[in-house]
Amino acid sequence: MNLKQVAGEKAASYIKDGMIVGLGTGSTAYYFTKKIGELVKEGLKVKCIPTSKDTKKLAKEWNIPLTELAQVDHIDVTVDGADEVDPDFNLIKGGGGALLREKIIAYASKKLIIVVDKTKMVEILGKFPLPVEVTTFAWENTLSQIERLGCKATLRRSADQPFITDNDNYILDCQFDKIENPAELNSKLNQIPGVVENGLFIDMADLVVVGKDTTVEIVEK
Ligand SMILES: O=C(CO)[C@H](O)[C@H](O)COP(=O)(O)O
Numbered sequence: 001m002n003l004k005q006v007a008g009e010k011a012a013s014y015i016k017d018g019m020i021v022g023l024g025t026g027s028t029a030y031y032f033t034k035k036i037g038e039l040v041k042e043g044l045k046v047k048c049i050p051t052s053k054d055t056k057k058l059a060k061e062w063n064i065p066l067t068e069l070a071q072v073d074h075i076d077v078t079v080d081g082a083d084e085v086d087p088d089f090n091l092i093k094g095g096g097g098a099l100l101r102e103k104i105i106a107y108a109s110k111k112l113i114i115v116v117d118k119t120k121m122v123e124i125l126g127k128f129p130l131p132v133e134v135t136t137f138a139w140e141n142t143l144s145q146i147e148r149l150g151c152k153a154t155l156r157r158s159a160d161q162p163f164i165t166d167n168d169n170y171i172l173d174c175q176f177d178k179i180e181n182p183a184e185l186n187s188k189l190n191q192i193p194g195v196v197e198n199g200l201f202i203d204m205a206d207l208v209v210v211g212k213d214t215t216v217e218i219v220e221k
Pocket residue numbers: 024025026027028029080081082083092093094095096097098099102
């Protein structure tokens with residue numbers, strides 16, 4: 001069984017007529033968006049806001065009605081993936097490089113549902129390198145400042161070129177190994193000039209849908 005698929009599809013059961021829905025990014029959120037496309041075809045009435053150019057492309061292919069954050073005063077539900085989820089529902093996101101738009105949209109959402117397979121559930125965050133979006137200007141200096149917080153940071157590359165985000169920034173992947181205090185690290189990172197946003201999502205997720213071997217587990221706070 002494809003654990004990402006069962007989790008992504010299950011999350012679609014939380015979406016009702018009239019909702020404004022945030023569409024996440026990544027290979028798990030993909031299945032949620034695909035399912036929304038099927039439900040729209042069957043008559044579901046929603047307006048959606050994608051968290052990345054990739055997801056926007058998919059949503060258009062599947063004829064999902066789209067809107068802009070500027071056109072609405074809130075989002076009812078956003079469904080997105082994660083790279084790690086701890087027992088307090090703190091997250092590492094940004095493996096796909098979409099963390100800035102994902103965080104803006106999550107913050108504007110009444111409910112954030114995270115869809116993952118069971119491998120993403122961890123006791124402590126940090127084994128997955130924390131993605132940090134930084135300005136291209138003086139990124140080497142920003143990297144040094146970030147490393148003072150106790151990690152090894154690497155410029156993300158794609159096909160031998162620096163990876164460029166949807167917002168024309170770079171991503172630094174920061175290996176912390178263990179993040180003892182995610183809330184503190186989140187604040188410290190965002191205080192560094194040159195850091196646009198980081199992939200720690202603190203106290204944002206309301207519900208996690210976990211794809212397990214034969215079942216889907218719904219974990220609520
Ligand atoms: O944060 C993300 C993209 O920026 C993704 O949601 C996260 O990387 C999980 O991706 P996947 O479901 O493909 O494992």
